[in-house]
Amino acid sequence: MNLHLKKNLAIGIAIASLFGCGGGSDQTSIAGAGATAAANSMAKNADPANIDESQADSDTVTKTALTNYVNPFVGTADSAAPATDPVPAGARGGTFPGATTPFGMVQWTPMTPSNGGQDQPVGYIYKENTIIGFPLTQMSGSGCSGNQGELPIMPTFDTSSVGVNAKPNFDHKNEAAKPGYYQVTLNDGINTELTATTRTGFGRFTFPAQSAIASTNKTPYLVFDATRTNTIASTTGVIKTEGKDALSGSTVGGKFCGARTYTLYFYAKFDRDITATISNGKANVTFDASKKPAVLMKIGLSYVSSDNAKKNLEQELPHWNFNAVRNAASHAWNKRLKTIQVSGGTDVEKRKFYTALYHSMLSPNTNSDVNGDYLGFDQKTHKVQDGRTQYVNYSNWDIYRSLIPLNSMLFPKETSDMLQSLVNDADQCGAIPRWTPVNVDAGIMPGDSGVATVGGGYAFGATNFDAKKALDYMTLVGSKADVQCTGDHVRDSVDRMNDYLVHGYAAMDNGWWAGSLTFEFGTADFATSQLAKALGDNMNYQLFLSRSANWKNQYNSAQKQLLPRYRNGSWLLNPQPNADMVEGNAEQYTWMSAYDARGLFNLVGCNTAAITRLDAFFQNLNAGMNLPNFYMGNEPSFATPWLYNWSGAPWRTQKVVRDVVNTVFSDGPGGLPGNDDLGAVSSWYVWAAIGLYPEVQAVSGLTIGSPMFDKVVIHWADGSKKLVIRASGAGTNSPYIQTLALNGKALDMPWLWLKDLKDNAKLDFTLAASQSQWGQDSSSSMPSFGLDGFTSLADALNNHGIGTDGQKTTRGLEGYTYDMGGWSYSSQALAAAGATPGASVSFNGISFTWPDGKSGLDNMVSQGQTITLAKAQAAGTLAILGSSTNASSAPSGKLTITYTDNTQASFDLRFDDWTLGGGSAKVGSYNKIALTSAHRVDQNGNTDSTKAYVYYWDAQLDKQRQVKSITLPYQTDNGALMHVFAMQLK
Incomplete structure (x- = not known):
């Protein structure tokens, strides 16, 4: 039994004897709480596994x-093992002790001052001794302003002391919290108890005995304030009476990290007649507490209407048995635990x-009402499919790494609904959102984390959703320079995503945080590849698996670190933490691409070097953003200990x-x-x-x-x-x-x-x-999911680079074109030059097999692929047909031949730009023109008169040895991409 409950037991019994139970089986408010606490203490030594x-x-x-x-107070104070330099809002867990149910819409909790918003996250801060209200909603541990906290309700004898004017009014020794239940006795003697169902809250406010009130001429109030939230000092609110014993209304909340607002509706009903003084969105509610000092108030919420809030209340909480609701909430939690x-x-x-x-x-959190209504991303009312629930509040950048796999594994039904909710959001806004408070994409945190959430959820058992449609959205955002949801760029901006497509990395030319985008985009691409594979879409599996290797484009071999690069290929060798790389530093991000751990270890110097480096990394276990060590308090480091x-x-x-x-x-x-x-x-x-x-x-x-x-x-x-x-x-x-x-x-x-x-x-x-x-x-x-399991070039193809005149490519997306910016070779022009699908192309005395394109892929972007020959072969020449894209000058990268005796030979693979800069450049001595295409074709099937070339490159090998494998360059010196169409040993 935690300290709060133990101390509160004696206090509760004393208050019960002083003020009485108030009549009826449900009015045993304080004694009931104490009895339950005692029962809980007796259960302490039960063996949960048995x-x-x-x-x-x-x-x-x-x-x-x-x-x-469970101690709901964990995380409400600054960390006992603080980070040296925590992320903004990262000093405290930001949790809340209030009443809620698993994944509930209602999270009814005390709210304390936050030093004018300086103590983030705003909500309940353990060091405070002032409660300024009990709002009905709250995000747990979110770091931005606008973390809900709507409709604070406060019991009081002095309406002027509510909210920002509140003075110290409680002590933690008079406070208790358990899953589904919160209780505090304020210094003025008012005991507040809160519990909840999914969409409703139930409050029991026990005022001192009438004799004590009368002797001091006190009037008991419940103050409703629809004009402020946790972080919005002034907002629009409406409250009106409903008959003799109820209120309804709305409040405008939201603005999470600057996102748009939304309206939260409510319907509140009392167990007695009330008198409400209402003015400009605030209501001072009074009532007769002389005979029944435990005032019961239940409240339903909805993001659609007050009528729906009332329906939620009527269906989920039709009775007045507070203890039954509290026990049901506890049982719901126990069942999950x-x-x-x-x-x-x-x-x-x-x-x-x-x-x-x-x-x-x-x-x-649950967002749909009991009748299935919910407010969509398009600001229209939708109805969720029968048997499903619509959810909101996804901090995808945070939760895709650990939480979504956990909940998908344990609760596949609910998590499937969560993933379907993201698909529903995409239907309404155009893309799977990346950070979603209520009915909007906040557009915060780098990358495309909604995609990673969907991919991870499916892999861990949450498969009962429209995964095919989800994959369509995932491939859309991964292949188009600009996709938006509610006005926010899903992959940060058109320039950043365009860079990622055409260079294979998001360049530092884009400024703040750009240095860490590539790792996040690569994770999203890997998730897309795995869902594509699971659904039998081999083309997108190969295409997106190759793009997930883009993290290597930012591996600096001199510093052996993942570092930001500019568009011209140059490096930013000393990136600033939480400026050039989001909420972290280069050493922390170096270890992030865990899906290709073997590839990473090979680059840093194999296992021994990796161990030495990791040992140094873990000298600090909660370092913060600046030190080159592990940071448990933030997500990019989560996978590194493993x-x-x-x-x-x-x-x-x-x-x-x-x-x-x-x-x-x-x-x-x-x-x-x-x-x-x-x-x-x-x-x-x-x-x-x-x-x-x-x-x-x-x-x-x-x-x-x-x-x-x-x-x-x-x-x-x-x-x-x-x-x-x-x-x-x-x-x-x-x-x-x-x-x-x-x-x-x-x-x-x-x-x-x-x-x-x-x-x-x-x-x-x-x-x-x-x-x-x-x-x-x-x-x-x-x-380990690198690009090293191929036995032929045909296995390794990963790009769609040959279009058809007059025919739109896959959904007209840039990512399905040769330069990944919208332009491809023309199949008709290549055929006229002598290259037809699946046929032989001869040049310089060597016969090549031209890709047949039947898989939808017809060339390979060089990203460090290792092709291990099915049968080792002795050869004097390695010949390759290819070209580069978006190259102001011919890029160069290291190609490695490994012989069967494990000796190696390295060569500078180099290809000129496929259009020679639109015709302004000349072919270098390292290449010969093998094919000339008279024109190009764009993603929509339109042609232009720009000539495009395929070049021949070769290297002389040791004929006395047999070639075991060929490893292509994993990056180029100037940031351009190199493509390979055909390869031959002779």
Whole structure:
């Protein structure tokens, strides 16, 4: 039992005896709270992993066993392990202790002052001792202004002391919170209790006995204020009375990070007649509390209308039994928390775990009403499909890495609805949004994170949505220079996305944050490739997989770091943290492309060099933005501790992850290392504690750490199957895996495919305090999604570069053209020059096979592909047909030949621009013109008179050796792209 409940028990009993119960079974307000707290304390020592399912639904003690481990105050204070230089709004978790249900629309919580908005996120700040209202909505841990906090309601005897005029009015010793319930006794003796259903709030406000009120001539009030929110000092609000016992109205909220506003509607009903003095969006409500001092008020919300708010209230909360609603909310939370049941470990570790799991289920939030209505991105009322729920509040840049995979795995039905909601949003605004508060894309944070959310959700089990339509939107935004949703560029701006397409990286010429865009765009492209593969779309799988390798274009081989580049190919060698690279620095971003860990390690100097570098990186576990170290409090570093698993030193992952959970997280108000970002940080903790992590975005597998608990039982959504994880020897400082078995079969690799766990499965760990060499020989077997698995050039094709005169290319998108800016070779003009699909083209005495284009792809953008020959071949010449695009001068890149004896030879592959700069340049000595196309064709089928060329390049090889593989350049010296049509050894 947490400190707040323990202290409040005695206070509650004392208040009950002083003021009385107020009549009726539901009026046992304070004594009821104390009794429940006592029952919860009795349940503390129950073993969550062994709770009997039938008991859990019928017995109060076992039903509340897991909620008893949740401390909603975690994250409400500045971190107890603060970052040296936290991101803006990143010093505090930004969570709230108020009443809500899993993924609920209503999140009814106290609001404290924020020093004029200086203490971010705004909401509930533990160091304060003043409550300025209880708003009905709140984003958990979001770092921007406009994080909801609409319609604050305040019980008081003095209406002039409400809001900005409030003085210190409560003490934490008189405050308690549990999942679905919040309670505080204010200094004036008013006891406030809050609980909730999905779309409604239920308040019980117990005023002192009538004799105490009369002796001081006090009048009890509830003040409704529709003219302010957490961060909007003045907004438009309307309140009116509805009969003798109800209010309805609306308030204008929103402006999250500068996004547009929306209207929140409400309908509130009291358990007695009221008198309301209403003026300019504020209502001072009075009532007779002499006989029943516990005033009950229930309120429904809607983003569509007050009538819908009333319908929500009538359907979800038709009665006046506060305790029943509180118990139902607790049961709803317990049911969700039971999805993962742990045993062993300390009580502190259980509190940290279940609080993190709780925080992982606060968002996204229900937005549709009980009748299916919701307000869409087009500002029109829509109706969600029967059986579905529309959701809002996706901090996609934060949640795609850990939270969406977690919730997709545990709650595939709800998460499928969340993904369908994003598709619905796209239908209304033109693209999958990247950061969505209520019914708008806020257009914040770099990249295209909505795409990564959809891809990751599908991979981890949330598949019941229109994935084909989602893929259409994903390929749209990944192949067009400018796609917008509600007026915001989904991939930042036309210039940034145009750079990414035509250069393979977003150039620093675009200014602020541009240096980190490529890594985010590449992640989105990788997610697109994986969904395309899952849906059988091989063309887009190959095309977007190749684009996901664009991160290599920003790898600086001299500094061995991922650094920003300009359009001319030059480097920014000393980028400024949180200016050139968003909320981080070059060293932190260097480790971000975890989907190609093997490719990254090869560039930094292979496993030994990577281990040395990572060891230095983890000398600080919550560094902040400036220091070149791990930063647990922000998302770009989330995947890095697990990278040791690809290095042959998995014990280092086990140690680092355990050090993080032991030292950076705690079970008190300062228990989060940074702002929670709608559950992102908390979800990372959940994964870490169970010893698994979704390292590779949009790939349905998990890399392995070590469980904190003796036993973890994960119940799958079908209700009958489960994964049982046992960890013999588990302990706080016992992280090292000695042995591991899946269903009795020994494993020696820190990777598991989700499909092997989604039945009745058993994972058996043996752990110890001393490291072992378990998994040391597995690095080469770990899944890594680079461009190194090809046996022929045909396998590696990744670009659609030959158009047809008069025919529009795929949806007329730039990304399906040769230069990825809208122009391609003409198939008719190439045929006239001697190149037809699938036929031979001879030049310089060498016969090449021209691509047939049947797959929709007809050339390869050079991005470091390794083509390992099906049969080694001795040759004296390597000959290639190709050209470059968007090249002011011929780019050069290193091509490597690997012989069967593992010796290598490197060459400067170089191709002139395909149009010779529109005809203004001449062919260099390194090339010969093999084909001349008389004209080009654009994405819409229109032709021009610009000549386009295909060049011949060759290199002399050692005839005495056999060629095993050919590795193409992964970047060029001037930032232009090189393309290959055909390749031949002779």
